[in-house]
Amino acid sequence: MPRSLAGRSFLKLLDFTTDEIKYLLELSKDFKRMKRSGTPHKWLTGKNIVLLFEKTSTRTRCSFEVAGNDLGLGVTYLDPGSSQMGKKESLEDTAKVLGRMYDGIEYRGFDQQIVEDLARYAGVPVWNGLTTQFHPTQMLADVLTIEENFGRYKGLKMVFMGDARNNVANSLMVVSAKLGINFVACGPAENMPDAELVATCRRIADQNGSTITLTDNVEEGTRGANVIYTDIWVSMGEPAELWEKRIKLLSPYQVNEAVMANAAPDAIFMHCLPSFHDLETTVGREIYEKFGLKEMEVADSVFRGPQSRVFDEAENRMHTIKAVIYATLN
Numbered sequence: 001m002p003r004s005l006a007g008r009s010f011l012k013l014l015d016f017t018t019d020e021i022k023y024l025l026e027l028s029k030d031f032k033r034m035k036r037s038g039t040p041h042k043w044l045t046g047k048n049i050v051l052l053f054e055k056t057s058t059r060t061r062c063s064f065e066v067a068g069n070d071l072g073l074g075v076t077y078l079d080p081g082s083s084q085m086g087k088k089e090s091l092e093d094t095a096k097v098l099g100r101m102y103d104g105i106e107y108r109g110f111d112q113q114i115v116e117d118l119a120r121y122a123g124v125p126v127w128n129g130l131t132t133q134f135h136p137t138q139m140l141a142d143v144l145t146i147e148e149n150f151g152r153y154k155g156l157k158m159v160f161m162g163d164a165r166n167n168v169a170n171s172l173m174v175v176s177a178k179l180g181i182n183f184v185a186c187g188p189a190e191n192m193p194d195a196e197l198v199a200t201c202r203r204i205a206d207q208n209g210s211t212i213t214l215t216d217n218v219e220e221g222t223r224g225a226n227v228i229y230t231d232i233w234v235s236m237g238e239p240a241e242l243w244e245k246r247i248k249l250l251s252p253y254q255v256n257e258a259v260m261a262n263a264a265p266d267a268i269f270m271h272c273l274p275s276f277h278d279l280e281t282t283v284g285r286e287i288y289e290k291f292g293l294k295e296m297e298v299a300d301s302v303f304r305g306p307q308s309r310v311f312d313e314a315e316n317r318m319h320t321i322k323a324v325i326y327a328t329l330n
């Protein structure tokens with residue numbers, strides 16, 4: 001197992017070996033233990049990182065800030081719209097400037113090519129805090145949560161329900177292939193992941209003894225599953241006009257009591273969050289007024305129920321992001 005990923009960027013899990021991902025998970029567990037026991041770990045004092053957000057965030061931003069503070073780092077947050085990047089300054093120039101001042105750069109935004117280009121020009125590690133195609137830091141938190149729950153992850157069956165071609169679904173398919181988890185994308189044919197990515201993941205899964213299955217059949221897809229996972233039906237950066245179409249297409253894939261009953265008796269429910277499971281958000285209320293839906297990708301009873309692990313996942317974002325920062329900057 002590697003002892004360091006010093007100097008590496010964290011752009012997508014396809015760039016990392018199974019052993020490197022396992023190393024990050026082990027490091028995350030160490031950091032979680034230290035945090036819980038109050039053991040100081042300001043091991044990167046004197047270094048600085050910048051968080052470049054072109055989309056909004058609660059968990060990812062807070063995880064990078066808290067993890068950075070715990071490690072002794074200086075942290076600068078640039079919110080959507082407050083940097084010059086793309087408007088008055090090219091991506092290349094921005095990357096070169098930030099690379100002169102900071103030891104690491106987090107980017108959340110649009111096309112995967114942007115974060116890849118930032119890494120190419122910055123000369124310091126760049127971390128992907130979500131792009132249209134991938135959300136790799138979320139994956140470490142999710143696998144850690146699965147392992148904490150079952151004591152293992154290899155050989156389990158994880159089903160992603162709904163918009164199976166979004167950043168979270170793509171990344172779950174990749175991490176499953178890398179770690180030998182049996183992955184099922186369960187949704188309508190037009191929301192399935194890109195065929196080339198599926199083929200790549202199938203090759204990797206084959207080496208690790210697991211399978212990648214695509215199905216539009218909820219009954220078959222979720223039968224006996226250990227993990228039922230879903231995400232919002234319209235992702236950040238997609239037009240609001242898509243809601244009507246997605247509601248029609250994805251409503252049959254809502255995670256509700258019937259879905260959970262069809263999974264294994266000890267199955268868990270997971271969601272990267274944020275989630276539309278009640279009417280406590282402005283978007284949720286707008287959708288209710290327009291389309292009459294009180295809950296969307298997940299029923300409120302499942303979200304709040306005993307099988308839900310969503311807040312463990314959210315906490316684990318911080319411990320795992322700390323591991324990524326430390327492993328690449330130490």
Ligand code: CP
Pocket residue numbers: 056057058059060061130138272273274
């Ligand atoms: N899961 C996740 O990335 O949440 P945020 O959008 O709040 O960062």
Ligand code: NVA
Pocket residue numbers: 130166167168231232234235236272273274
């Ligand atoms: N698919 C969602 C994930 C949010 C964490 C989005 O991109 O908006």
